[in-house]
Amino acid sequence: MIKARGLARRFVARGRTVNAVKGVDLDVQAGELVGFLGPNGAGKTTTLRMLTTLLKPTEGTATVAGHDLRADPIGVRGRIGYVAQGGGTAPECTVANELELQGRLYRLSKADAIRRGTELADQLDLAGLDKRLTRTLSGGQRRRLDIALGLIHSPPLIFLDEPTTGLDPQSRANLWEHIRGLRAEHGVTVFLTTHYLEEADALADRLLVIDDGEIVAEGSPDSLKARVSGDAVSLAVPEGSGGKVAEIAGRLPGAHDVSTVDNEVRFRVPRGDTAMPELLRALDAEGIQTQAMQVHRPTLDDVFLTLTGRTLRDAEQAETREESHVA
């Protein structure tokens, strides 16, 4: 459904050259729900804008929904839906009018535009809101309307740019259900960008992780997490026993990265849950009582840290600092 090779985009702003996207290859099969994960400023929106014909690549080629991006951008546009960050509904327009107008823009007859609008309103839980002005909708309703507008011409592929940014956790979870439904019930291929780790984890079959304009990893959330070597364990231990606990922990099969800071011992081990009873027995035999214990399964943030040496949050803060510096 998407095949891109060496897609790159350079911007020159205020005498400074920004290589926003540095030669991205990507393949998305029909029916996939793919997440494009990276910190703010990583190049997600720029990539999306290129794939949706809104921005010309500086270099590279791509076929999107069966049409060549450079040779046939109009063909691409007719076969994709695009929901931009923040959407684009007119505040003084009613829900029904927005849907009908969008249908007419895609050259549906008035009757077909109304029929398709009603169908999408049902599908995206907007039924009964047709006479409401869009400015009176809740954040979640507005995002669902944005998605309905992107689907009016029944495209087989939809691009969603940060679809749940600004929504409260409940509306976010609700929107995830709708996005899953697009694929599961209507066979739409979904390509979405996000900088939320939980969203990437909960929603995507496959993730492309982008950092500083380059794809640094690709795979299912589980396979990416499996790359991080082991669970992270931390133990709060009695004063003065850190060295001994670290020595015992270091003897567990596969234990590594053992460190002691104050009265806390940290290490990684392949399966924290099965290693713990053995460790507790060994500590007991030495008369050491642990005061608290935590086992963390690897998260996508650990994956990002392993790949880039920074957490996603660090990367975002660095981008924010750089932007305020430029401004």
Ligand SMILES: Nc1ncnc2c1ncn2[C@@H]1O[C@H](COP(=O)(O)OP(=O)(O)OP(=O)(O)O)[C@@H](O)[C@H]1O
């Ligand atoms: N029109 C432009 N002119 C100059 N620089 C730009 C332009 N658009 C984007 N950039 C820069 O390119 C880089 C990538 O930006 P992009 O918006 O693609 O990132 P992003 O991953 O989508 O981030 P966000 O989640 O904040 O939208 C950033 O450093 C950004 O400042």
